Amino acid sequence: MIELRDAAVVVDDPHGPVTLLEPVSLALPEHRIGIIGANGSGKSTLARLLNGLVEPSSGQVLVDGRDVVEDGREVRRRVGFVFTHPDAQLVMPTPVEDVTLSLRRTVRGRAERRRRALEVLDAIGLADRAEVSVHVLSGGQKQLLALAGVLATDPDVVVADEPTTLLDLRNSRQVADRLFALRQQLVLVTHDLDLARRCDRVLVVDSGRIVHDGPADAAVDHYVALCGETT
Amino acid sequence: MSQLLGVYRPGHTALHRMPVGPKLGALALWSVLVVATPGPYAAVGFLAGAIGVAVWSGLPLRRTLRTMRGLLIMLTIVGAFQTWQRGLDVAVAVTGDLLALFLMGLAFTATTAIDDLLTTIERGAGPLRHVGIRPERVALTFALVMRALPAVLEVAHETRSAARARGLERSPRALLVPFAIRTVAHAYATGDALHARGLAD
Numbered sequence: 001m002i003e004l005r006d007a008a009v010v011v012d013d014p015h016g017p018v019t020l021l022e023p024v025s026l027a028l029p030e031h032r033i034g035i036i037g038a039n040g041s042g043k044s045t046l047a048r049l050l051n052g053l054v055e056p057s058s059g060q061v062l063v064d065g066r067d068v069v070e071d072g073r074e075v076r077r078r079v080g081f082v083f084t085h086p087d088a089q090l091v092m093p094t095p096v097e098d099v100t101l102s103l104r105r106t107v108r109g110r111a112e113r114r115r116r117a118l119e120v121l122d123a124i125g126l127a128d129r130a131e132v133s134v135h136v137l138s139g140g141q142k143q144l145l146a147l148a149g150v151l152a153t154d155p156d157v158v159v160a161d162e163p164t165t166l167l168d169l170r171n172s173r174q175v176a177d178r179l180f181a182l183r184q185q186l187v188l189v190t191h192d193l194d195l196a197r198r199c200d201r202v203l204v205v206d207s208g209r210i211v212h213d214g215p216a217d218a219a220v221d222h223y224v225a226l227c228g229e230t231t
Numbered sequence: 232m233s234q235l236l237g238v239y240r241p242g243h244t245a246l247h248r249m250p251v252g253p254k255l256g257a258l259a260l261w262s263v264l265v266v267a268t269p270g271p272y273a274a275v276g277f278l279a280g281a282i283g284v285a286v287w288s289g290l291p292l293r294r295t296l297r298t299m300r301g302l303l304i305m306l307t308i309v310g311a312f313q314t315w316q317r318g319l320d321v322a323v324a325v326t327g328d329l330l331a332l333f334l335m336g337l338a339f340t341a342t343t344a345i346d347d348l349l350t351t352i353e354r355g356a357g358p359l360r361h362v363g364i365r366p367e368r369v370a371l372t373f374a375l376v377m378r379a380l381p382a383v384l385e386v387a388h389e390t391r392s393a394a395r396a397r398g399l400e401r402s403p404r405a406l407l408v409p410f411a412i413r414t415v416a417h418a419y420a421t422g423d424a425l426h427a428r429g430l431a432d
Contacts, residue, residue: 092374
């Protein structure tokens with residue numbers, strides 16, 4: 001389970017310290033958790049805390065009792081991360097090689113790594129694109145490939161930071177359906193309120209604070225009202 | 232151009248079957264020979280050899296030439312400049328050597344699965360562990376270098392398109408500044424992604 005204990009993020013700026021996330025304490029046991037909020041509200045910072053991409057300036061972030069700072073390597077084995085822009089996440093020239101790269105830490109033997117990579121690509125619907133250049137994949141396929149690279153390591157949690165923002169409706173639905181079909185816990189940062197409504201619990205972030213935390217419908221309504229107030 | 236660079240093409244040629252270590256060693260040795268042997272005749276010979284190896288490795292000729300269009304334009308400019316400054320012999324030697332090296336690199340990546348390459352480099356860099364360098368990081372660095380060229384070319388292409396869309400295609404500032412910023416941003420994003428995948432641990 002993910003747990004935040006007074007976790008805050010403050011960065012130095014030429015004009016003084018800037019708080020990206022106010023101290024927050026919460027436990028996240030639900031299967032699907034949504035994080036919504038305006039641009040620059042701190043939702044990506046919150047998501048990045050969960051696998052140590054951002055370290056808390058104070059407080060603690062724990063995954064199954066392991067501290068993301070002190071035990072980062074083990075935490076990252078358990079928490080996979082999908083970025084908004086898949087291009088930066090795809091390191092290898094072809095899909096099968098990219099997924100194989102994820103497996104190098106855990107699977108010995110080239111043949112076994114390749115077999116497992118093809119298995120993951122098949123499961124995610126990219127088996128017929130396994131050997132093509134990643135550059136010829138569509139945006140949706142790239143995002144699915146990024147997800148495949150994460151799922152190959154069999155994490156317990158998948159954190160996805162606006163994974164559908166850059167996609168058209170068809171690709172967006174395809175990626176979202178894959179994410180919501182995961183047996184792993186899902187933490188989804190999104191601007192898509194329909195997706196947020198499919199979550200078991202939604203956090204609303206505004207100006208570095210969690211201003212609402214609860215069931216999806218109520219949280220989305222709160223966010224819509226918040227946006228109405230500020231426009 | 233980025234679509235062909237560094238892409239492995241599965242096949243059954245002798246080059247595909249050749250163990251990665253000796254193949255990498257042969258490529259290194261051949262590259263040194265190309266650079267160390269002066270003269271236009273040697274360059275033409277090396278280029279012919281490289282074309283032969285590229286065809287043998289199964290690289291599709293027409294697509295390869297299309298992929299290399301940018302490089303060929305650049306080599307034409309380099310060749311013209313060298314002819315003007317130092318004569319035809321030097322121009323043939325310089326452009327022939329560069330093209331031969333590029334083609335041989337393509338043939339190597341087209342016949343070598345990255346996973347095999349990483350394993351070989353990791354094994355080769357094994358002794359470095361004793362001086363505090365982790366072999367898997369050395370291998371990952373090689374992989375990133377191979378990925379970097381097509382990625383940077385893609386950034387350049389996008390930057391040029393963006394400048395053209397704003398009618399600024401002739402402005403070096405509108406090309407170079409965003410290109411540099413976006414390349415650095417891409418490097419940061421790649422670092423984040425590697426970190427998130429636990430590959431930098």
